[in-house]
Amino acid sequence: MTSHLRRGIVAASLSLAALLGVATSAAGGEFESYGDVSDDHRAVSLHVRETEGDARRNETIPAGERLFEYMRTVACREAAGMWVIGNPDGTCPAGIDAAGQAACEGDSIVLPMWRRERATPASPWGNWVQIDVGGCGADLLPELTAEDFRRLPIPAPVLTLQPDRGWVLVNKETVVMTDPTPATLTTNLLGYDIQVEATPTTFTYDFGDGTAPLVTTSPGHAWPDHDTAHVYGSPGTTSITLTTTWSGRYLIEGTTQWRDVDGTAQTTTTSTPFTIEERTSRLVAQLCSATPRPPDC
Template sequence: MVRDDSDERLTVRSNRAAFAVVLAWLLVALVPSPVTASIGGEIDESDIRLRAVDATDGLARYRSNPDAGEYEWKRDLPCWSRFPEIDRTSNEVCWGGSAIQHDPPVCEDGAALQPIWRRLRSDVTWWKQVGWHCPEHLLPEMTEEDFRLLSIAPAPAHMQPTGGEVLVNKPTIVFTEGGVQTFRTDLLGYGIDVEATPLTFTWDFGDGARPLVTAELGRPYPDFDLARTYTTPTRTHITLTATWTGRYRVDIDPLHKWRDIDGTAFTTASTPDFEVVELRSRLVTP
């Protein structure tokens, strides 16, 4: 199944990210930050991504017009990489604590990018805006929350027999239809392609028994791949919950690479209500 949702926009994500970028600029402007680190020595991935984009934009603006603005910007190795020739003016900045990432990370999309520094033109001290970072950190990331904002068409819940009644002690067949759904949308102002693929199907037969979880679509009669036999009369319906995985591709990615979304989305569909009935045989006088 193919969908082209050109008007669909991840506005919640965009608004949240826009606010985060503005907040980051304010923090950088008001309080110089020599390290990219979090409590306990663990470097936060989302923090690196935000800082990397922010600092790269600042560096690009500076390079386009080096005489404009109150800051100078540069890419440079951390001072510990140049030991013992430590730059005296950045010595205090370099030795900021054990939480600093001293070695280049292993990146998916190529060699790690050097840290970015800036300083006031009136000052001698360089302050680090972001440490080692990867090419992929400069691309928008589609999260599980973003993925769940897409209008994925539910996998339909089909059953046999149809007609509003099924028999006790006779198999009731279920099946669905599934395939990759494609979307065209944007994330933080960047165009992206998204694919949603069904992973598992969970059938709840409404009889109080454990649901049937499978990766199979099932098939209609005369096949009985997916079926449930009701043992008592009741009135119920069958609910199908599909679990979807996703991947995305960003227009500005020079590798034009598909990237897996870390998380899943869910859709739900149900059959109409039906009766589970019991047929009893009885002797009649001819």
């Protein structure tokens, strides 16, 4: 049995078992990690994408100030059965076997990641510790999560009312509509430029009078072809709030495959307050458009 760990602290003497897909720490101690931790806290399987991200972020720190160093190379099995770090060129010393690699079906092979650390920039480096078991090239590509998607500045679509004159009539339809155009944004994850396409999928209108919101997949249309409207039953002052739900997909720099975001985002648009008025008609002696305005208008 395992429990999930994301950026947690593991403080244990971890056993090395590269072929079983677990990370190890010969020296023990504390380190930050992603992955699955065994119930006895003696093994942790780390994710290639996350350790690669840590290594990339570490490179932004001046070399003399770094407390960690990262390197991808093979895991080599000594005669005593211990797994140790291979040479920087990805080979093992003579007479020592390398761990088997994943079958990547034409994709590039990603060697295991190793890391060593020191307490301060003036301290000596500790031993190299394997923190992931490698994988395939696709494993290195970042994932745009739902949380990442929601943090993007998706522009809230414009809310249009008909009539739009500062007041509407009781018992008459107030038409609402919006712009369904997808939004294109860019972001950066783990050093990769990401193109994101956000598409509005659901529109929820709260008409501000206590009635149930209107939930629709239609962006609406102008009168007389409208399909999204509301009838107010009594006078007052209110505003309309549109909540738009967006789905997303993204394209990673250097790839051709669009990937769907596993989750949605929302934006909110609120109209300017307006009055709901009740008006009656009556006969008048003159045109109400006359100047000055007739007293019976």
